[in-house]
Amino acid sequence: IACLVMYLFAEFDDAANLLAANPDATTISIDEPAEIPKNQHSRLQEPGREEDDELLGTDDSDKTELLAGQKKSAPFWTFEYYQTFFDVDTYQVLDRIKGSVFPVPGKNFVRLYIRSNPDLYGPFWICATLVFTIAVSGNLSNFFIHLGKPTYHYVPEFRKVSIAATTIYAYAWLVPLALWGFLMWRNSKVMNIVSYSFLEIVCVYGYSLFIYIPTAILWIIPQKVVRWVLVVFSLCLSGSVLVMTFWPAVRDDNRRIAVATVATILLLHALLSVGCLAYFFDAPELDIPAPIIPAHNGTTVITKSH
Numbered sequence: 001i002a003c004l005v006m007y008l009f010a011e012f013d014d015a016a017n018l019l020a021a022n023p024d025a026t027t028i029s030i031d032e033p034a035e036i037p038k039n040q041h042s043r044l045q046e047p048g049r050e051e052d053d054e055l056l057g058t059d060d061s062d063k064t065e066l067l068a069g070q071k072k073s074a075p076f077w078t079f080e081y082y083q084t085f086f087d088v089d090t091y092q093v094l095d096r097i098k099g100s101v102f103p104v105p106g107k108n109f110v111r112l113y114i115r116s117n118p119d120l121y122g123p124f125w126i127c128a129t130l131v132f133t134i135a136v137s138g139n140l141s142n143f144f145i146h147l148g149k150p151t152y153h154y155v156p157e158f159r160k161v162s163i164a165a166t167t168i169y170a171y172a173w174l175v176p177l178a179l180w181g182f183l184m185w186r187n188s189k190v191m192n193i194v195s196y197s198f199l200e201i202v203c204v205y206g207y208s209l210f211i212y213i214p215t216a217i218l219w220i221i222p223q224k225v226v227r228w229v230l231v232v233f234s235l236c237l238s239g240s241v242l243v244m245t246f247w248p249a250v251r252d253d254n255r256r257i258a259v260a261t262v263a264t265i266l267l268l269h270a271l272l273s274v275g276c277l278a279y280f281f282d283a284p285e286l287d288i289p290a291p292i293i294p295a296h297n298g299t300t301v302i303t304k305s306h
Contacts, residue, residue, distance in 0.1 A: 085120040085199070093122045100207040100241050109207075109245045110200050118199040123206020127168050130209055133216045134168075135160040138280030141220045160280060171272050172209065176201040182261070183249055190253050196246075204245050208238040212273065219281050227281065231273050239266050 099113045138160055146152040180198040187195045196204075215234045219227050242265050250258040 085118075088117065088119040088121050092117075093119075096122055096203075096207050097126075097210050100210050101237065103237065103241045103244060105244075107244065108248060109204055109241050110196060114200055114203050118197070118203040120199070120202065120206075123172060123203055123209075126206050126210050126213070127172050130213050130216065131161065131164045131168050133213050134164045134276055134280050137216045137220050141222065141281050144220065145222050164276075164280065167272070167276070168209070171268070172205050173202065175268055176205050179246070179265070186250070186253055186257070196249060204242065208241045208269075211238050212276075216276075219277065224282065227277060231277055235270055235273050239269055242266070242269060 096113045099109060103109070104112065139156055142157075143154050146154070176198065180196070180201050183195055211234045215230050218230055221227065243262055246265060247258070247262055250261045252258075253261075
């Protein structure tokens with residue numbers, strides 16, 4: 001015990017000599033918590049800053065996206081590579097659908113809902129559901145319009161399924177591909193333009209088409225005024241999602257180029273909705289000559305069908 005006490009006194013003497021030689025030296029006590037750095041303390045005082053940084057795409061969110069990109073580093077010929085594109089749960093998909101139907105003014109859909117985990121699960125099934133909804137609703141609309149006419153014979157048009165599939169999937173993939181290439185090109189010209197990945201753009205376009213599923217069901221109503229009101233309403237909702245997402249990406253570019261880009265996005269979106277309504281629901285009636293039916297008295301009867 002005496003040796004231990006002498007050792008402790010020796011340690012205290014050494015510490016006293018060091019403080020005497022350098023009075024400005026900093027001492028740390030093991031009983032006191034370490035001092036929080038000023039920058040970290042300022043972040044603790046601003047709890048909403050991290051969320052704002054992620055929504056606005058600042059350095060913190062860029063680091064998160066970089067880490068997420070490092071996780072998705074499997075070779076493209078493996079199943080794990082494509083499995084990452086469908087790594088979402090039901091709550092995430094429903095939340096993104098809700099965000100596309102009820103867009104928040106001034107909020108970016110990519111930063112608010114997709115963030116660093118874009119998926120193909122929602123866009124694929126939304127497009128598939130929209131294809132069959134348009135095809136089936138178009139056939140039902142044609143049936144109800146001519147219901148009760150004695151000269152009308154209903155024939156289901158299965159070709160509408162293939163036409164709708166080609167139109168919807170071509171729009172949901174080719175337009176994002178062209179937009180992604182354009183943004184990449186403009187990003188090489190203007191350094192401060194916000195860039196999106198191809199998967200993020202496909203995700204935005206896929207979820208923006210969800211509003212047309214209930215709209216296509218309501219298009220069965222045989223009233224042109226009601227149908228066009230539904231078109232305008234759906235176009236305003238889905239178009240606002242696209243504008244609020246891609247306007248921040250081009251607003252720092254040349255003013256004419258930025259306006260022309262957003263106008264082209266809205267024009268193509270409007271052509272899709274108006275084209276689907278005009279072809280599948282408001283197609284003009286074609287007079288198809290009916291076969292000649294011989295009568296029993298030697299005369300012929302010609303029937304006319306639409």
